[in-house]
Amino acid sequence: MKELAHVNGVVTEIDDAYISINDRGLQFGDGVYEVARSYDGRLWALERHFERFERSLKEIWLDHVSMDYVRKAVVETYAASRIPNALVYWQATRGVSERDYAFDDKTKPTLIVTARHMYTLNPTHRTDGVSVVTHSEIRWARVDIKSLNLLGNMIAKRAARDAGAFEAVFVKDGVMTEGASTSLFIIRDGELVTREEGHHILPGVTRAVVIECANELGLNVRLEPYTLDDLLAADEAMLTGTTFGVYSIVNVDGKAIGTGKPGRLVRRLDQRYHERVHEGRE
Numbered sequence: 615m616k617e618l619a620h621v622n623g624v625v626t627e628i629d630d631a632y633i634s635i636n637d638r639g640l641q642f643g644d645g646v647y648e649v650a651r652s653y654d655g656r657l658w659a660l661e662r663h664f665e666r667f668e669r670s671l672k673e674i675w676l677d678h679v680s681m682d683y684v685r686k687a688v689v690e691t692y693a694a695s696r697i698p699n700a701l702v703y704w705q706a707t708r709g710v711s712e713r714d715y716a717f718d719d720k721t722k723p724t725l726i727v728t729a730r731h732m733y734t735l736n737p738t739h740r741t742d743g744v745s746v747v748t749h750s751e752i753r754w755a756r757v758d759i760k761s762l763n764l765l766g767n768m769i770a771k772r773a774a775r776d777a778g779a780f781e782a783v784f785v786k787d788g789v790m791t792e793g794a795s796t797s798l799f800i801i802r803d804g805e806l807v808t809r810e811e812g813h814h815i816l817p818g819v820t821r822a823v824v825i826e827c828a829n830e831l832g833l834n835v836r837l838e839p840y841t842l843d844d845l846l847a848a849d850e851a852m853l854t855g856t857t858f859g860v861y862s863i864v865n866v867d868g869k870a871i872g873t874g875k876p877g878r879l880v881r882r883l884d885q886r887y888h889e890r891v892h893e894g895r896e
Contacts, residue, residue, distance in 0.1 A: 694729075851866070
């Protein structure tokens with residue numbers, strides 16, 4: 615089992631991979647990416663990730679990237695790694711050109727795929743829940759595009775780490791958006807509430823599966839704005855993400871959510887989500 619990188623058709627071990635210093639992904643963050651994980655040798659929700667990747671490509675006019683080639687590169691790089699539980703990243707940049715804000719549509723894109731071992735998750739995050747801190751929304755205005763421009767996310771993640779929290783959740787003008795690398799939900803009066811899709815949130819793959827889980831369980835789902843006060847007063851709250859699935863939020867900025875322990879409905883959603891993973895119901 616080896617951690618591998620694929621760069622424009624050349625597959626090497628991670629440390630041997632390289633790109634040009636003039637690649638626009640490096641110079642401008644001019645590109646988009648995706649990440650999927652595998653469970654026991656099977657990549658989870660892969661087609662959903664490919665669909666979102668294709669949308670991101672089109673939003674930045676990188677629509678001449680061949681999705682057939684992307685699919686082949688991702689699947690074959692992962693298979694060659696032989697890592698049962700892996701994180702697989704892929705990203706496309708606009709490619710190599712002179713350093714200029716303007717770009718040529720004919721520039722050949724760069725495709726990078728990496729397959730790495732899935733890091734060990736802290737089991738108490740799932741059983742006991744996690745804490746989060748709020749952070750002002752400092753990202754660019756098109757976070758629905760899964761771009762390489764992640765400086766705002768990084769700054770918020772650092773603030774969360776410095777506060778001893780698992781995640782930072784963004785708030786703009788008193789209204790919640792999402793986590794720095796996660797989707798955000800609250801539960802009030804037995805209903806699941808999360809933001810409506812738009813330029814202000816990333817349409818999370820795990821978020822979509824969890825909404826389907828809620829429908830299966832007969833829970834009403836509301837897609838609408840909600841405030842920081844709504845989050846703090848919620849009966850339950852949770853984060854979703856590709857690497858871990860569902861985590862209950864038990865504390866926000868030092869204030870307990872609900873009972874301060876994972877609630878009944880989050881536990882049910884967590885259980886249903888992992889049932890779907892093990893059954894392969896993507």
